[in-house]
Amino acid sequence: MPALAALLAALLSSAPVPAPQVTGNPALAPGLSRRMLEQISLHGSRHWRTGLAVVSCRKDSLLFGYNATTALSPASNQKLLVTACALANWNDTTARRLDSLLDLSPTRKHRIASSPVRADSYGLNAHPEFPGYRHLVLANRESDNMEAQWMLDILSRDQGCAPQTLVGAFLDSCGVPHGGLRVADGCGLARSNRVSPLTLARLLHRIHSSPCSDIFWSTLARPCQPGTLVHRNLNVGDRLAGKTGFIRNVFALSGYLSAEDDTFAFSFILNGCGSGSRAYSLFNGLLDALYGWDSDLQAGRLAPSDTGSGQN
Numbered sequence: 001m002p003a004l005a006a007l008l009a010a011l012l013s014s015a016p017v018p019a020p021q022v023t024g025n026p027a028l029a030p031g032l033s034r035r036m037l038e039q040i041s042l043h044g045s046r047h048w049r050t051g052l053a054v055v056s057c058r059k060d061s062l063l064f065g066y067n068a069t070t071a072l073s074p075a076s077n078q079k080l081l082v083t084a085c086a087l088a089n090w091n092d093t094t095a096r097r098l099d100s101l102l103d104l105s106p107t108r109k110h111r112i113a114s115s116p117v118r119a120d121s122y123g124l125n126a127h128p129e130f131p132g133y134r135h136l137v138l139a140n141r142e143s144d145n146m147e148a149q150w151m152l153d154i155l156s157r158d159q160g161c162a163p164q165t166l167v168g169a170f171l172d173s174c175g176v177p178h179g180g181l182r183v184a185d186g187c188g189l190a191r192s193n194r195v196s197p198l199t200l201a202r203l204l205h206r207i208h209s210s211p212c213s214d215i216f217w218s219t220l221a222r223p224c225q226p227g228t229l230v231h232r233n234l235n236v237g238d239r240l241a242g243k244t245g246f247i248r249n250v251f252a253l254s255g256y257l258s259a260e261d262d263t264f265a266f267s268f269i270l271n272g273c274g275s276g277s278r279a280y281s282l283f284n285g286l287l288d289a290l291y292g293w294d295s296d297l298q299a300g301r302l303a304p305s306d307t308g309s310g311q312n
Helices: 002-014 032-043 075-088 092-103 108-114 116-121 133-140 145-159 163-174 197-208 213-218 276-299
Strands: 022-024 049-056 061-066 240-247 250-258 263-271
Touching (some): 022 032, 075 145, 075 250, 092 108, 092 133, 133 145, 250 276
Antiparallel strands (some): 022 061, 049 061, 049 263, 250 263
């Protein structure tokens, strides 16, 4: 039996990797796919399950997708589903319930949030006109697992339905496709969670065009600022506002990139990647390529091969 198992493992490991599904809109994004695929070739791995989606907020279109509809384990990017759903259903009662739970929690982050002076220094009270704002910041920018789970539990009880049904109905109300969605928890620790990059990118795009856009943006992490991106020296700097995700062998980054003439909602998810440095090398390369492409497009610097006017 051990010999048979070893043989099967060898056969599986040598099986050809399925060709990725590359999608997008060449008419709106000439040359973008080539630049993004170059970064995947340079920094990615055929052993990873890689899913990527980039949506133009100005043009309301998927500009680049790489296995964009494949439902993957999102790690803490799961929190985006929960915080967006919570924001759409936010009220004073929700804020008071979360306040009560926070006051009972002994964790360091929660002690900081409960101290007015320290909370101010962490930007948790940046929007005093929005009751309970700090809970969204803790869930998104600080990636606090308890906050996200509290939100999902409260919403599920209030709506009288299971989390899967709750999130699915919310995405339907936003017109966001969610094939393969699985909601096992609100924080992303459960490995059975599944969501596609296209679902997350489309959801972020919908939020960007909603009245909640400014609040939601402000709850996301930024490179070299307090939050989960504080030690990530991504080249695009504060043009990025995002949500990180990590559990063992899973890395994700989803959010917004402010470019020269557009804002891009994106979602990058890697399953089977065991190296944070390699994951963020790919994320950095993809963001650089996207920003550089937009700059070249606006300045009229696209190469003939990008526009399709060159010779084959």
